[in-house]
Amino acid sequence: MNSKLKYINFHDKLPKEVNLIAVSKTKSNEGILELYEAGHRDFGENYVQEMVDKYNSLPKDIRWHFIGHLQTNKVKYIAQFVHLIHSVDSLKLIQEISKQGKKYNKSISCLIQCYVGNEETKFGLNSDELISLISAFEELKFPFVKIKGMMGMASNTDNEIQIRNEFSALKKLFDSIANSERDNIRMEFLSMGMSGDFEVAIQCGSNMIRVGSLLFGERNYIK
Numbered sequence: 001m002n003s004k005l006k007y008i009n010f011h012d013k014l015p016k017e018v019n020l021i022a023v024s025k026t027k028s029n030e031g032i033l034e035l036y037e038a039g040h041r042d043f044g045e046n047y048v049q050e051m052v053d054k055y056n057s058l059p060k061d062i063r064w065h066f067i068g069h070l071q072t073n074k075v076k077y078i079a080q081f082v083h084l085i086h087s088v089d090s091l092k093l094i095q096e097i098s099k100q101g102k103k104y105n106k107s108i109s110c111l112i113q114c115y116v117g118n119e120e121t122k123f124g125l126n127s128d129e130l131i132s133l134i135s136a137f138e139e140l141k142f143p144f145v146k147i148k149g150m151m152g153m154a155s156n157t158d159n160e161i162q163i164r165n166e167f168s169a170l171k172k173l174f175d176s177i178a179n180s181e182r183d184n185i186r187m188e189f190l191s192m193g194m195s196g197d198f199e200v201a202i203q204c205g206s207n208m209i210r211v212g213s214l215l216f217g218e219r220n221y222i223k
């Protein structure tokens with residue numbers, strides 16, 4: 001089955017409130033265009049240079065989601081066109097996003113990357129760190145940054161109970177922040193779930209899933 005058919009089948013089965021981000025890292029422009037022709041517009045990338053190259057050569061109404069670890073000194077390359085940064089994990093990064101947003105007079109939408117009980121990933125914040133970041137964000141005021149939710153990953157394991165527990169804990173954390181929404185903080189999106197665990201993620205309250213290999217086939221190399 002080609003990517004376009006896989007996409008149509010997959011998309012048709014998703015609950016309407018769930019946003020699908022097609023993770024196109026390492027995949028060619030041709031592969032992306034197949035989904036684009038089927039009507040898809042949201043694509044996710046992990047690497048700044050790869051996303052910039054794809055942005056430059058693909059249709060301009062694609063919404064580019066940055067989902068990988070973002071270094072402060074690279075924000076400037078994507079600020080002008082990025083639709084949503086899923087992987088914000090420090091105040092320093094927010095300060096730089098704000099600076100770049102100001103330069104382009106554009107409010108840049110972000111998710112805070114969090115983790116619960118998942119020690120494999122070196123990125124993301126635990127619940128205490130999330131709460132301090134949110135307080136600092138409110139205090140310092142960043143008119144060019146909008147926090148729109150959270151992104152999280154479950155441990156890379158076959159233990160579905162563990163995955164479910166982790167996703168549920170992330171959802172709980174998300175809801176606890178949602179109760180204290182402010183001007184530039186609105187918990188709209190909970191980005192969790194990938195090819196291997198998106199069903200559990202949706203059951204636990206995800207409304208944004210990031211799916212790569214199920215749509216495009218396995219990646220030939222892991223970057």
Ligand SMILES: *Cc1c(COP(=O)(O)O)cnc(C)c1O
Pocket residue numbers: 023025046067068194195196210211212213214
């Ligand atoms: C690669 C990646 C995905 C997609 O992974 P698949 O297993 O191919 O669906 C989702 N989120 C992040 C952060 C990724 O790096």
